Amino acid sequence: MIRTPEHLRELLQKLDDLAAVAGVGFRWKVNGAMLLPEPDLPLRTGYHDGESFCTAVKRLPGGESGCVCNDSREIAARLRNGDGPFVKRCHAGAVEVILPIAAGRGKAPGVVMAGPFREPGGNCRFPELEEEFRQLPELSREALAGYIRLIPPLLREPVRRAYLEGAGILPVYPADERIAGLLEKVRENPLLTPDELADGLFLSKSRLFHLFHAECRIGLGEYLLKLRLREARRMLLYGDWPISRIAVRTGFADQSHFTALFRREFGLPPMKYRREFGRAPA
Template sequence: MTNHFKELASRLEAVSTLIRTGCIWKVTENCLEELRLPFRQAHHDFAFCNAVKGLGEAACINHDTRRIADMLRLRSEAFLQECHAGAVELLIPFRHAQRVFGVVMCGPFRSGENGQGRCPAAAAAYRELPVWRPEFRPALEKLVRVSLSGLLHELYTLRPELLSQPVRDARILAVLEFLNARYAERITIRQAAELVYLSPSRLSHLFRQTCGMDFSEYLLALRLGVARELLAGTDLAIGEIAVRCGFGDQNHFSAIFRKRTGRTASEYRRDRPEIIV
C-alpha cells in the first residue's frame, strides 16, 4: 500500500474508533471497493453486516451497487439512508468537476433506542450497534470532511489515473461486489453468471469488455493483492495466507506467487515492500 493509502486507512480507522462503528471509503459513484485499502476500510465488515450477508448477499449487493449509486447521482450533500436490513448510514459524497469520485459511508447505526431492524436472524447483532442521533450529524460530517478532503483530493482529483472509468452495467457491478466479498472461496464464472442471470459465455464477454481483463485474471489479481498486503503487513503463516486468499494450499499459492512476482512469498515478506495493488 502506498503511503497515501496508508494514511487514508489510518484516518478512516480513527473516525471509526470515535463513532464506534464503520467508516469506509467506496470509490466512484458506483460504490466500488478501493482495493488499495485494507479490507476493513473498504467493506462492511461488521458483525451485523456479516450476519445479514450470511443469509444471502444479493440484497446487500443490490443496495450498495445500485440503490446507493442511484442516490449519489442525484445528491451533492451528505444524506442519511436506511439499508434493506434496517440499519442507517450517513453517506458523505465527494465530488470534483460535477462528478462523484467516491463516498464515505459512516455506519451501520441502529435507527433508534427501540429499533429492531428488519432481519430477525441478525437481531442480536443489530442491538449491539450504536444508536444514530440526528444531533451528531453536523459534527460527524465536518469531522469526515476536515479529516479526508485534502487527502482524497490529492489522491484522486490530482491523479485521475487512480480512478477507473465508472462501470455502468449493473450486472458487472454485482459480479465485482460478489468477487470482492467472496475471493477467499472457490468461485467459478458459472456461479457469478447465475447471480446475474447470464450464461457463463455471455458474462465472460461482458466482463472483459467492461473491465479490460478476463474474469479469472481479475480474481487472481484480487487474491494476489490481498496476499501481498498480508505478507507485508502481518505475521500470518504463509499457509494461512494462502487459504485466506482463496488459493487452497501453500504449494499452489507459492507457485503462482513466484511466477507472477519473480520472488517467493518468503522473499517478498522479508523485503517488506510498499504495496501497490
C-alpha cells in the same frame, strides 16, 4: 498480497483514525462507473469486516444479495442523482451515514459510509437478529450533524491527493489549468477520447498530446489506458461479471486485446488475477 500504495496511505490512516474514535466502521467506495471498494485498501475499508450484525445478516437466505443491492444499486442511484449527504436504511433495518467527498469541481471521487447504526425507535427486519441489532450504536441527530459537518473537510485533501492528483499514475501534476481541468473530466469519464478532449480545449489532438506530456511526463493515451484498466480491476475483483462484459464496460471492444493489456499492467491475465485476489461482494 495487494499492498496499499503511497498515494492512498493518508486516506487509509484517516479512515482508521475515524473508526477508532467513533467506534463504528468507516467504509470507502470509489464513485466511478460503479460504486466499488478500492482494491488497494484493506478489506476493512470496503466491508463491515467483523461487525457482528452485518455478518449475521449475510448468513441469512438472501442476506448478502440484499447488501449488494443496497450498495451497488440503491446508494449508487442516489449518488448519480446528486444526493448527499444522506442516511440510508438497509434491507435489515440498520442505517449508514453516506458522505460523498467532493475534492474538486466535478463528481465526488468517492463516498464514506459510516456505520452501521440503529435509528432511535428503529426496528430490525429480521426478528432472529434482534439481539445483535440492539447492540448497534444509536445514531442521534447530534451525531449525524457532527458526521456531516466534520468528516468531509477532514477527508477532502487526502481524497484529492489520492484521486485527483493522478491516482498514483501521473509522474507530475500539471501546472497548466487546462490540463488540470482535463484530468477531472477523464476521472469522471475515462472513456472520453483524445479527439473529444482536444475539441473541448479547442486544441488540435497533436497539440494536446504534446502539452499533456510536457505537463505530466506521461502520454495522454497511456494515462487514459491506465485509468480504464484500474476501473476494470475494481469490477473484476468485486463481482462475477464475465471478462467480456467488464472489457466492454471499460471501453475495450476486443476481449483478447483487453486481456493482453491487463496482463501487461498487473502481471496476470484477468481470470487468474480474480482467482488470486478476488473478494466476495458485500
